[in-house]
Amino acid sequence: MDRNSIKHTGILEQYLLGELSKDQQLEIEKILIEDNELREYYNDIERNFEKIAFENAITPPDTVKTRLLNKIDRTDKQVIPIQKSNTSSVLLAVAASISIFFMISSGWLYTQWQDSKNSMTIIEKETQNLNERIVTLEKNLNETNKWYNAINNPNTVKLILKGNQISPSSRAITYVNHEEKTVILNPKSLTKIDDDQTYQMWADVDGEMINMGIISSDNKMIAMKYIDNATSINITIEPKGGSDHPTVEKLIANVLL
Structure with a gap:
């Protein structure tokens, strides 16, 4: 793969999100090591994803922190080494933000759908009432015309x-x-x-x-x-x-x- 195809096919984004196979990951990593320009391009993508994640992050309720601290206190105080991974943190933040975005979007769309459905029901009911009134008016008009013609007949x-x-x-x-x-x-x-x-x-x-x-x-x-x-x-x-x-x-x- 050349530099342009890598930039424009979205494979770097897939790599960042962990969507590539093991062999593809190794190939991309090798290319990033060898190509400084492509590596800088990838770093820009990573920074943009991180920015999006933090801009859309939602602060968890205080109760979450309290429960977490209580759970830690109940452990044997064993310290488990955690290897820091900037990419993993970004991926988690992006995934969380995307999930929250879809939850909010789904809720908004559902509300809009319900409002539209209610509006359509009201419109259909009003249309039905109007049609019934028109039928009644036409019936009354026809009846009135019938009586009018009958009583005004010369005979x-x-x-x-x-x-x-x-x-x-x-x-x-x-x-x-x-x-x-x-x-x-x-x-x-x-x-x-x-x-x-x-x-x-x-x-x-x-x-x-x-x-x-x-x-x-x-x-x-x-x-x-x-x-x-x-x-x-x-x-x-x-x-x-x-x-x-x-x-x-x-x-x-x-x-x-």
């Missing part, structure tokens, strides 16, 4: 049912189209009654009251049943669920057709 007749002495404040509006055989009721102004009661609409055909349907209590526009040959429309108060025959004494409003 539609508007009839007002005013409350009698039983319910003088009640009032309802019905829209009858004999061409299309439709009846629409606006019950908004009917007086509120007990929960166990309901309003019911009837058509008078030759003196016979025919059921046109129960009037919903939500005060929205309602499509009622169209009855052929009816001479009047009537509203009574009936038990909850409606009746097969009208309770005549509780007739609260009627209008002639």
Whole structure:
């Protein structure tokens, strides 16, 4: 290997970190002994690694020192010679710094991932809520357009049912189209009654009251049943669920057709 290939392949860094085989280590050591310029280049790498290690070092808690001293006191005071190795110290410091760096990086990435995940969940929920609101608005708009077109049809007749002495404040509006055989009721102004009661609409055909349907209590526009040959429309108060025959004494409003 020549000097340039050694510099640019990263083999000196591998040697410093102990990643080479025994034969490769011996070969690099021989080259460093023989090549002063390459040896100085290697020393710069070693100093840079050492600088990085100390810049990123984290002071251990005081408890670590206390436990270590206690453990030493419990030994037989035997002194074990330790051969100083500048390279080993650097390698240990670098390894420790790299480990700490990855721990901090992993924790930060995990936190960012959790924050992103929570944000995505919130966005998805808000998007779902918005879509549901749009669907509801579209449904309400379509329904409103349907009622608007029906009551503004030239063949539609508007009839007002005013409350009698039983319910003088009640009032309802019905829209009858004999061409299309439709009846629409606006019950908004009917007086509120007990929960166990309901309003019911009837058509008078030759003196016979025919059921046109129960009037919903939500005060929205309602499509009622169209009855052929009816001479009047009537509203009574009936038990909850409606009746097969009208309770005549509780007739609260009627209008002639």
